[in-house]
Amino acid sequence: MSLKNILENWSHYRRGIEQGGHHKYEHMWGMALDLNKCIGCNACSVACYAENNLAVVGHDRFAKNQVMHWLRIERYWDEPDLDKVSDSTSQYQEHGASFLPMMCQQCNAATCEPVCPVAATYHTPDGLNAQVYNRCIGSRYCSNNCPYRLRYFNWFSFYESSWPAPLHLQLNPDLTVRDKGVMEKCTFCVQRIRVAKDKAKMENRKVVDGEFQTSCQQSCPTTAIVFGDMLDPESKVSTLWRTHQVELGKTKQAKQNRELRGYRVFEALNTEPKVMYMERVREV
Amino acid sequence: MELGENRFGGKMSVNDRGFMSLMNRTEELSGGRKTGWLWAPFLSLMVFALMLSSVEAYAEGTVPNAVPPKGTYEGKNVEQPIEFPHDIHAKINEINCMYCHTYARRSKVAGIPPTSKCMGCHSVIATDKPRIKKLTEYWEKREPPPWKKVHDVPDYVHFTHEKHLKRFVFDNPELPVERVSEVCAFCHGEVKNMTVAHKVKPLNMGFCVRCHEANKGPSDCWKCHK
Incomplete structure (x- = not known):
């Protein structure tokens, strides 16, 4: 994507695949998360820290909202029962919290992309919302424009504080260690995608579904996370999307069967997220 | 031609x-x-x-179809533990680059051969030369010579040797494997004529893009930047 290309086709880059897209998609990586299976154990988040060289910022900076977790587990508590307000135990509901693992939704019509003044974030032919660290100047417009609040800014250089001497050996060499002043976010483990694609290309074939996993998917003890190519109708992820009648290109899913649990977060905003969640079923 | x-x-x-x-x-x-x-x-x-x-x-390693970079980008001479003569191996004895740098066609990095590969020949050939004596010392100590990296792209760049070799050698009927050194020379210069290899090409983004544009390589940022 040369600068000339960016300047000429600026509005073009806004298009998702349902509007014809701005280029031919090779793949369209997507995800499906079953919240029924999610136990909120945080293994995915920890795996993400290890895989993607995420800095550990410490308590103080966490409190200042400067945390760098690309995948966070959001907790939701149901409204407390009004009748039981006086009861001291009622502030926690008896079923416990609901968990929602939240990572970059890799929107097809991402709101972060058109606002970047230097085109450091753009859409790849893999349907990923890319962040090019070298190009990023840290204007933080993208973060402001992201309805999911999934972009994280490096307020400091964490290299020395986060990985003191022997710990730097655990850094993943397939990924940059981001420096101060750069925005970052979940990449759907693009380094793993890259390796799988390179391997497939060397063997003159297409990437097979399930050939590789994202680190969160790999570490999930309950296999709540399913990842794959949504252009491949046979893949697990597109099968799940189909079963739950969630479709791209819609701001509201018209479902006949109310038993189907699939939904996308903030799909009414027309950002076209490529992560589908399956609602948790509760016996109340 | x-x-x-x-x-x-x-x-x-x-x-x-x-x-x-x-x-x-x-x-x-x-x-x-x-x-x-x-x-x-x-x-x-x-x-x-x-x-x-x-x-x-x-x-000298002109990249096909691409505009060659202006100026020289001579790197510093890197001091190696043993002054390895590429000219004797690759030019005089015409050993294929991929005989020693065997990982080039199989992985991201071209790699440095294990000392056992050196000793495969040098337990017999030229054993009296000082450099070989030094090598034998390392071999007997069971230590690899601490070779230093000469061509080092920045950490934020993803580069695979195997895909480039596939494109320019194995998928290129006009270039037999015997002439692979010409392809290596696109980025590494004429290592044949050097003793210890040193950087002669800029190996910066402009250098890469020049060839990618001319040969219709991928132009997606995330193909190379990580």
Whole structure:
């Protein structure tokens, strides 16, 4: 994507695949998360820290909202029962919290992309919302424009504080260690995608579904996370999307069967997220 | 090889074009005078010399179809534990680059061969030379010589040797594997003529993109940046 290309086709880059897209998609990586299976154990988040060289910022900076977790587990508590307000135990509901693992939704019509003044974030032919660290100047417009609040800014250089001497050996060499002043976010483990694609290309074939996993998917003890190519109708992820009648290109899913649990977060905003969640079923 | 078409069947490289314009200029010069024929032997010599030089310029590792970078980008001489003579191995003895750098066609990095590969030959060949003695010392100590990296792309760049070799050698019917050193020379320069390898090409983004544009390589940022 040369600068000339960016300047000429600026509005073009806004298009998702349902509007014809701005280029031919090779793949369209997507995800499906079953919240029924999610136990909120945080293994995915920890795996993400290890895989993607995420800095550990410490308590103080966490409190200042400067945390760098690309995948966070959001907790939701149901409204407390009004009748039981006086009861001291009622502030926690008896079923416990609901968990929602939240990572970059890799929107097809991402709101972060058109606002970047230097085109450091753009859409790849893999349907990923890319962040090019070298190009990023840290204007933080993208973060402001992201309805999911999934972009994280490096307020400091964490290299020395986060990985003191022997710990730097655990850094993943397939990924940059981001420096101060750069925005970052979940990449759907693009380094793993890259390796799988390179391997497939060397063997003159297409990437097979399930050939590789994202680190969160790999570490999930309950296999709540399913990842794959949504252009491949046979893949697990597109099968799940189909079963739950969630479709791209819609701001509201018209479902006949109310038993189907699939939904996308903030799909009414027309950002076209490529992560589908399956609602948790509760016996109340 | 026809003029206006290089060995890769693409457009002329700048070297070829420069050569053409020089030819035209000499023709103009000679055509402008009545005594043009007197130049003929000299001209043919000159043309021959120019052809030689253009061939040489190509062999120096011009990237096919791409504009060669201006200026020199000579890297510092890296001091290696043993002064490894690439010229003796690759030029005089004509050993294929991939005999030692065997990982180039299989992985991201070209790699340095294990000492056992060196010893495969050098337990017999040239055992009395000082450099080989040093190597044997390392071998007997069971320590790899601490070779230093010469061509180092920044950490934020993803580069695979295997895909480039596939594109330019194994998928390129015009280039037999025996001539792989010409492809290596695109980025590594004429290592054949060096003793210890040193950087001669810029290896910066402009250098990469120049070739990617000319040879229709991927232009997606995330293909190379990580």
